[in-house]
Amino acid sequence: MTEELKKLQWEGWHHSFRGPAKEETAAAWRKPEMDDRRRTARRLCAALEAEKPVLFPGEIIAFTRTMSAMPMIYSPEEWEEIRKTHYIHELGNVSNLSPDYGRVIRTGLQALRERAEALCPGQPVTEEIDAVLKLTARYAAAAREAGMTELAQVLDRVPARGAETFREALQSLRILHYALWCEGNYHNTLGRFDQYMMPWLEKDLAEGRETRESAGELVKAFFLACNRDSDLYPGMQQGDNGQSLMLGGMTPEGGDGYNLLSDLCLEACGELRLIDPKINLRVNRDTPPEVFEKGTRLTRLGLGFPQYANDDVVIPGLEELGYAEKDARNYTVAACWEFIIPGKGMEIPNIGALSFARVTDQTIRDHLAECRNMEQLKEFLARAIREDVLRQMEERKNLYVIPSPFLSLFFDGCLENGRDISEGCVYNNWGFHGTGLAPAADMLAAADRMVLGGEMTAEGLIAAMDRNFEGAEKLREKLRHDCPKMGNDDGAAPYAAWLLHTFAESVRDLRNERGGRVRAGTGSAMYYITHAEALGATADGREAGVPLPANYAPSLNIRLNGPLSLIRDFTVPELREAINGGPLTVEFSESVFSQEDAVKKVAQLVRMFIRKGGHQIQLNTVNREKLLDAQRHPENYRNLIVRVWGWSGYFTELDRCYQDHIIRRAELSV
DSSP: OOOHHHHHHHGGGGGGGOEEEEGOOOOOOOOOSSSSHHHHHHHHHHHHOOOOOOOOTOOOOOOOOBOOOOOOOHHHHHHHHHHSBOOOOOOOOOOOEOOOHHHHHHHHHHHHHHHHHHHTTHHHHHHHHHHHHHHHHHHHHHOOOOOOOHHHHHHHTTSSOOOSHHHHHHHHHHHHHHHHHHHTOOOOBBBBBHHHSHHHHHHHHHHSSOOOOHHHHHHHHHHHHHTGGGGGOOOSSSTOOOEEEEEEOBBSSSSOOHHHHHHHHHHHHHHOOOSSSSSEEEEEETTTTTHHHHHHHHHTTOOOEEEEEHHHHHHHHHTTOOOHHHHHHOOESSSSSSSTTTTTBBEEEEEEEEEEHHHHHHHHHGGGGGGGHHHHHHHHHHHHHHHHHHHHHHHHHBBBBOOOOHHHHSTTTTHHHOGGGOOSSOOOOOOEEEOHHHHHHHHHHHHIIIIIIHHHHHHHHHHHTTTTTOOOHHHHHHHTTTTTOOTTTSSSSSHHHHHHHHHHHHHHBOOOSSSOEEEEOOOOTTTTHHHHHTTOOOSOOOOOOOOOOOOOOOOSSSSOOOOHHHHHHHTOOOGGGGGOOEEEEEEEEGGGGGGGHHHHHHHHHHHHHHHOOOOOEEEEEEEEEHHHHHHHOOOOOTTTTTOOOSSSGGGGGHHHHHHHHHHSSOOOOO
């Protein structure tokens, strides 16, 4: 049945039921007398009322979107007025959070509705709960009419009441996650799935209701359901939909959280070979080698996940930023890699981005000629980094976020205190990415050797850069191949360590208008493309127009010595200071896995990175010729999966600039 459902999804059977809402339907909620919470609630109600139950033959976890988009709660004119006086992040909706699904699944929506009415009668969220339950009832009726009696019985119970079985818990999660997307929120991650879902599985196994095999089928059914709507994310790339899921890691009480459900999730991903959910795996220096090997088997399949996070670095890093011990131990990731706390964080982990490459390039151009040594150049650069961060903080004042009454049910204190999650929660920190760290380190290494070392003048170097190295090809090659490079264990890593520490120090004392802190990171998101577009030729030998590396990775225009050198260099910086996250991104040639012991070798490399103090790592398995052929003949490669920046997507659905970047990345061999 799993393969039949997968085939129907690939053929897009459910797409025939889809259609966008008409703009005139917005009249139901765009009323001047309605506040923004009520507008959001009315729009969700309208969206769910317009949904038509769609059931795949034989499916056991239901709910499929039929409304592809709903108009905003504001008219264009209203939205423009708000933008005049407020900072709007991305689309303006709450995003990149991890709801506390477990608590809502256990409690049930009916009990939460009763609590909301007791606390404050007439809250908008009660309308939303009613709309979710009405749609669920229509699905139950459709299932009963189709002869799907067991599914109908499950829908009769959840999410209205607390789940009692593993299947009920999965079905409840599917409906709740679905409703959050319909409310307008996106990147609602699935969080620590194996932790909050395991109690139901344990109970079913103990009572003989499920076996390991039947539980695995349920997990696969849920994962298939996640892929059913993955094309509806409103962002720039299909696949970047935020359906990330965390496995393993320390429990809030300090135990080891890797369990049977962790295994079942890894196995389900290997069998399905789909882009959702994106798997993240929490590990530490004592994690058994076989866990790394299980993850590496997914890497071998070319899924681009799991992405690994190191508890030994992340947990103390979060505690140093003021997170409570139990909360730090309970971390998960946002849509890509940013560390967040389920049910407690209204954090915006991608609110800004420092371009290490730009500020370093500008500092070299403005000040290298007046510097006698590297310490003087660093003083200028530290000042430029701080100024850039302060500028971005100033630009982000008076933040406005569209309310999300239904999402607020999933966060500590919101219902009880009458507070919408858009206004804040326990943690309200912001995260700044840090793009182009390796190129910036390479620039400093080249300036140190070539100019401060006396081989040439600053004026000569900058003049060559201004000409994009035209007529200075020998200099370009010397900068590219004879100067230290981050990733080659030849002297560039200390510059990267200094840059990252300086960035962390520049934000350490900052507080946003909600009292939250600012976290430095090593991620890039899409900025590795956009930050490079305005950057001319640079002192590391990079020519104008060459993209920056994605995330925490070596430059694209260098010859790497190999994975061991790469890991040694990228564990030199103190990564507890970069606790906004951003993975070391490593590309492996597909041919690597032709070796019999390749899985063990690659797993050992990941384990080495973790044991040496790395914070995050993600691996891509690529075949350059296959990727080039996929550009020429996309119809033959519709299921070709690649890791993009912090998520996996289908290669043929990516914009050309992202395809080209993946092709340019270095391919390593073990």
